[in-house]
Amino acid sequence: MRKPFVAGNWKMNTDSHGAVKLAEGVVSGCGETAGHKVDVAVCPPFVYLQQVGKALHSSHIALGAQDVYFEQKGAFTGEISAAMLKDTGCAYVICGHSERRHVIGETDELINKKVKAALAGGLLPILCVGELLEQREADETADVVSRQLRGGLAGFSEEKVAAITIAYEPVWAIGTGRTATPEQAQEVHAMIRGLLTEMYGKKLSQEIRIQYGGSVKPDNAAELMGKEDVDGVLVGGASLKADDFVAIVKAAV
Ligand code: PEP
Numbered sequence: 393m394r395k396p397f398v399a400g401n402w403k404m405n406t407d408s409h410g411a412v413k414l415a416e417g418v419v420s421g422c423g424e425t426a427g428h429k430v431d432v433a434v435c436p437p438f439v440y441l442q443q444v445g446k447a448l449h450s451s452h453i454a455l456g457a458q459d460v461y462f463e464q465k466g467a468f469t470g471e472i473s474a475a476m477l478k479d480t481g482c483a484y485v486i487c488g489h490s491e492r493r494h495v496i497g498e499t500d501e502l503i504n505k506k507v508k509a510a511l512a513g514g515l516l517p518i519l520c521v522g523e524l525l526e527q528r529e530a531d532e533t534a535d536v537v538s539r540q541l542r543g544g545l546a547g548f549s550e551e552k553v554a555a556i557t558i559a560y561e562p563v564w565a566i567g568t569g570r571t572a573t574p575e576q577a578q579e580v581h582a583m584i585r586g587l588l589t590e591m592y593g594k595k596l597s598q599e600i601r602i603q604y605g606g607s608v609k610p611d612n613a614a615e616l617m618g619k620e621d622v623d624g625v626l627v628g629g630a631s632l633k634a635d636d637f638v639a640i641v642k643a644a645v
Pocket residue numbers: 401561565566567568569605606607608626627628629630
């Protein structure tokens with residue numbers, strides 16, 4: 393049985409006061425549910441990681457970052473290393489989010505280096521994959537997702553892959569209010585698990601968690617997570633309201 397995993401991606405939102413308030417609301421709302429029945433993480437902007445980490449301190453809610461750079465240290469102005477994130481209390485890091493792929497221009501090769509650096513630095517990567525609307529309409533979803541998955545995981549041993557969570561996030565569903573139907577999500581999740589079986593064998597592919605992301609809300613979360621291969625959700629907009637995020641966490645149980 394894969395334990396569900398719900399993570400909140402706060403993106404470039406909140407301020408220092410709001411970030412702490414939000415974290416406190418998530419902690420008190422989740423209570424004992426977090427950590428026991430479902431793994432929960434929040435991913436605030438880099439600059440609020442420490443403050444949010446303090447607010448999460450006595451809870452089972454993990455801290456995550458939204459990105460990482462692949463080099464260990466040196467002249468990389470503006471970048472943040474895995475060791476820095478670990479030092480700040482992060483357990484998870486999102487790699488290859490669609491906004492980084494399509495707004496910032498990250499490639500599979502760069503994302504692969506980031507996933508590698510995250511693992512080497514003791515972080516648990518959440519590797520995001522997902523197709524654009526025009527790619528879905530051109531029937532290219534399987535090709536795109538497969539390329540991103542193989543590219544992101546290139547060169548990983550079975551032992552390393554076990555620590556990674558995959559997030560399937562169709563780009564047309566992110567921040568649009570247009571959620572994939574549970575059937576659409578399940579179809580791609582099953583395809584991803586099939587690819588993982590090809591790449592790493594059945595035992596490992598059954599262990600790896602695959603989250604769905606894209607306009608997840610309290611009223612659609614349970615149905616999505618009710619699908620066999622949907623092992624949790626990565627939540628953007630709805631993770632900015634403690635009550636909504638907590639309702640999503642509870643829907644995972
Ligand atoms: C995301 O950014 O990972 C995301 C899924 O956003 P939203 O829930 O707002 O669609």
